Amino acid sequence: MAEFITVGMAGEVPAGEMKTFEINGYAVTVANIDGEFRAFQDECTHQTCSLGEGDIEGSNVICVCHNAEFDIRTGEPQSGPATVAVPVFEVRLEGDDIQVAL
Amino acid sequence: MSGAILIVGANACGQATASGLREGGFDGEIVLVGDEKVAPYERPVLSKEYLQGTRDLERSFLRPGAWYEEQGIDARFGTRVEALDVTSKSAVLDGGDQIGWSQVMLATGIRNRTLDVPGAGSSGIHYLRDVADADRIRSDIEASRRAVVVGMGFIGAEVAASLRTSGIEVTVVEPLETALHRVLGSEFGHVIEGLHAEHGVDMRFGEGVSAFESRPDGCVAAVVTSSGDSIPCDFAVVGIGTIPNTELAEVAGIDHENGILVDAQLHTDAPDVWAGGDVANHDHPLFGRMRVEHFDNAIKMGATAARNMLGAGEVFDDPHWFWSDQYDCSIQMAGHAPEPDEVVIRGEVSSRDFAAFFLVDGVLRQVLGINRPRDVRRSLGLIRSQVSPDPVALSDPDTDLRSLSG
Numbered sequence: 001m002a003e004f005i006t007v008g009m010a011g012e013v014p015a016g017e018m019k020t021f022e023i024n025g026y027a028v029t030v031a032n033i034d035g036e037f038r039a040f041q042d043e044c045t046h047q048t049c050s051l052g053e054g055d056i057e058g059s060n061v062i063c064v065c066h067n068a069e070f071d072i073r074t075g076e077p078q079s080g081p082a083t084v085a086v087p088v089f090e091v092r093l094e095g096d097d098i099q100v101a102l
Numbered sequence: 103m104s105g106a107i108l109i110v111g112a113n114a115c116g117q118a119t120a121s122g123l124r125e126g127g128f129d130g131e132i133v134l135v136g137d138e139k140v141a142p143y144e145r146p147v148l149s150k151e152y153l154q155g156t157r158d159l160e161r162s163f164l165r166p167g168a169w170y171e172e173q174g175i176d177a178r179f180g181t182r183v184e185a186l187d188v189t190s191k192s193a194v195l196d197g198g199d200q201i202g203w204s205q206v207m208l209a210t211g212i213r214n215r216t217l218d219v220p221g222a223g224s225s226g227i228h229y230l231r232d233v234a235d236a237d238r239i240r241s242d243i244e245a246s247r248r249a250v251v252v253g254m255g256f257i258g259a260e261v262a263a264s265l266r267t268s269g270i271e272v273t274v275v276e277p278l279e280t281a282l283h284r285v286l287g288s289e290f291g292h293v294i295e296g297l298h299a300e301h302g303v304d305m306r307f308g309e310g311v312s313a314f315e316s317r318p319d320g321c322v323a324a325v326v327t328s329s330g331d332s333i334p335c336d337f338a339v340v341g342i343g344t345i346p347n348t349e350l351a352e353v354a355g356i357d358h359e360n361g362i363l364v365d366a367q368l369h370t371d372a373p374d375v376w377a378g379g380d381v382a383n384h385d386h387p388l389f390g391r392m393r394v395e396h397f398d399n400a401i402k403m404g405a406t407a408a409r410n411m412l413g414a415g416e417v418f419d420d421p422h423w424f425w426s427d428q429y430d431c432s433i434q435m436a437g438h439a440p441e442p443d444e445v446v447i448r449g450e451v452s453s454r455d456f457a458a459f460f461l462v463d464g465v466l467r468q469v470l471g472i473n474r475p476r477d478v479r480r481s482l483g484l485i486r487s488q489v490s491p492d493p494v495a496l497s498d499p500d501t502d503l504r505s506l507s508g
Contacts, residue, residue, distance in 0.1 A: 047151070055479050064475035065432065066146075066425055067398055079405070081144055081397070083165060 004092060004099035011096065013037065018061070020052035021100075028100055030091060031056050031072055038072045039091040039100045045077075045084040061086075105131075105202050106176075107411060108193055110183045110350065111209030112136020114145065115379030115400040117164045119207045122408025124173050132175045133201055138232055139180040141167055146397045148236040149260035150427055154267050155240065159233055186354040188372040205411050208351055208362055208370070208377040209404065212344040212395060217252065221314030224322040226337040230257055239339060243268050246336035250274070250325040252311050254281045256426050257341030259294060263428040265339075266301045273304040273333050275311055275325060285435070290470060293454060297431050306331070314338070344395060346381045359383065361393040366417045368407045376411065378403030387419045388467075388488065389438040396424035421485040423478070434478040437468035437485040446493045449474060457481070464490040480504050 007021035007030065018031040020042045027042035029052035040061070042052050049065035056062075060078055062069045068082035075085040090101040107123060109116045112134050120134050136142070143162040151157035170177040182196040186206065193201045214229040216222070228239050242249075243265065251262045254276035265272045278284065280291035281298060298305060310328040317323045324332045346361040357363040357371040361383030368376050368384065379400035383393040399422050406418045423436040431454060442460035449456030457477035460468035465488050471478035480503035484491065491506040 047157075053476065055476060062479060064479045065427075067423060067479075079401070081146075081164075081401075083163070 002090070002101035004090075004094075004101045006094070006097045006099050008098050009096050010037075010093055010098055013098065016056055018052050018054075018056060020050065023100065023102060026102070027052070028089065028102070029061075030098055030100065031061060033059055033072075037091045037093065037098060039089040040070070040072050040075060041087040041089075043086075044068055044082065045086050046080070046082040051086065105191065105204030106133050107131070108183075108201055108203040108206040109134045109209065110136075110186075110193075110206065111211055111379065111381075112138060112142050112177065112179055113209060113211055113379065113400070114142060114164060114397055115209035115211075115404040116207065117142040118401040118404025119209065119378070119408045119411075120170075120173070120175050120404075121165070122405040123411065124175075126409055126412045126414075128408075128412055129174075130204075132173075133178065133203075134170070134175055135178045135181050135183050135195065137180065137182045140233065141165070141170065141177070141179060143233065144397070145232075146425075148233060149230055149257055150264055152233070152236050153239060153243070153261065153264040183350060186350055188354050188356065188375055191374070203374075205374040205376065207404075207407055207411070208356075208375065208381065209379040209400070210347040210350055210362075210377075210381045212346050212380045214341075215343040215345055217311060217340055217342065219311055219313050221316055221322070224314050224316035225320050226322040227314060228337065228339045230261060230339060230341065239337070242337040243270060247271060248273070248335050250333050250335040250338045251341070252276075252325065252338060253341040253343070254278075254305070254307075255284060255341055255343070256282065258339070259298065259428055260426060261339045261341060262298060262303050263301070266298075266303060267429065271304075272302075273306065273325075273335070274298070275306050275309050275327055275333070277308065277310045277328075279307050281305070286470065289451075290458065290472075293451060293472060294428070294431075294433070297428060297454065301429055306333075344380070346383075346393065348381065351377070363391075366419075367410050367415065368403060368418055369410070376407045378407045384418065386438075387417055388421070388485070392438065394422050394424075396422060398423050419486060421482050423482060425475075432471070432473050432475055434471045434475050435469065436478055436482055437466070439467035442467065444493065446496045448477065448497050448499055459491075459493075459496050461490075461493070466491055466496075477503060483507060 013032045020029045029042040044063040046068040054064045068080040069078040075088040185194045248271035281294040283291045313326040315324040348358040362377040380395040426433040439460035444461040446459040457474040458470040469481040495501045
């Protein structure tokens with residue numbers, strides 16, 4: 001079982017927003033969907049753009065480089081050019097700490 | 103419903119149609135026919151990452167090869183549909199097979215316009231449409247020092263960028279006054295011209311091609327411009343526009359004019375015949391009749407046509423988003439406003455970090471983003487819902503565009 005690592009504070013990721021954190025040189029983006037936190041690999045599986053610089057719509061993250069769209073609950077591509085799922089990670093709140101298990 | 107659904111065109115639009123049919127619960131027979139020998143792939147990479155050698159075909163397939171079998175799709179790659187009969191609802195393939203269909207999707211795409219000038223038959227004069235074309239250009243890149251690119255629309259500009267990135271000396275010959283002039287107009291076209299100038303592209307605007315000179319072995323040696331200049335080169339790439347592949351529809355008696363004519367729901371004038379992608383001249387609810395040649399539009403039209411084949415009755419109102427990556431510059435555009443009465447800028451044009459919003463009667467109709475992909479993304483909903491945003495708020499980089507949705 002992967003270890004949970006504190007990446008930041010809940011207040012840094014308001015509802016409907018995302019923020020990208022680095023864990024040992026690996027970029028992970030945390031999104032807040034109406035109070036529910038989700039974590040996924042920041043790098044888009046299509047052409048390596050940052051998903052954190054994209055947008056959240058519903059439960060999907062949209063890569064604004066080429067419109068690849070992923071369901072961040074599962075990582076599965078939904079539309080656009082990406083065909084490979086983006087890795088998703090367990091995330092939990094410990095007090096105000098956002099913790100991610102890689 | 104009985105009979106197969108036939109999809110003509112194993113490309114982004116055709117693949118999206120097949121995929122949409124299965125996602126929509128259609129479990130009948132799907133026949134996907136395309137004349138290229140390989141499964142559908144991302145065509146946009148051909149002028150960019152594929153040409154630069156940073157992305158191979160294997161990683162560019164829209165679905166892995168096994169997907170077609172898993173989904174029970176009868177995929178016939180390397181096959182042409184020779185004839186379509188909309189009365190008997192049948193089609194004849196080039197191998198002689200006859201297919202009865204209940205509905206058909208025409209995603210026959212476009213082909214390149216070619217130059218008809220002396221010497222045009224020399225070897226080393228390339229056009230770019232499919233992966234085989236890209237492979238031929240790549241092999242010339244490896245063996246060459248200098249190239250001429252004819253035409254500086256999106257294909258010409260992207261090829262020029264890829265060739266420079268690969269270390270080739272590039273001269274561009276373009277009859278209009280600047281880069282991407284037809285789509286971006288003069289002011290923003292010059293922004294892209296500046297980008298290419300900084301990367302060392304020699305651009306000759308206001309010049310056409312009058313001939314190609316060739317070496318004794320038949321390979322192109324120089325491009326002769328309309329003003330008589332002779333520009334030496336080891337190879338040339340020509341991107342001067344396209345022709346929609348409407349012949350199959352024409353012979354079948356389907357209405358066509360600059361593409362296959364479809365209504366707002368992507369239906370042609372023949373019963374149970376639909377069309378989408380680059381070949382479709384669509385009656386767009388916001389922009390009027392138009393035909394666009396963009397990847398995102400092709401897959402979205404495929405998905406919509408699939409839903410409509412299954413009875414959704416959906417109007418296709420997507421605002422036509424597209425991108426072009428050149429060097430480290432992201433160019434994105436959506437919407438359609440050939441004659442705006444106001445253009446609002448957000449950011450800095452001179453530093454190539456801006457969005458331009460095109461308003462018609464106060465309504466946001468088009469957006470261009472240079473290194474501003476998120477602004478473009480957030481404008482899509484605004485264009486679609488035809489909002490009239492406050493120009494001052496629009497120009498303020500601190501305004502969250504989503505807050506302008508009215």
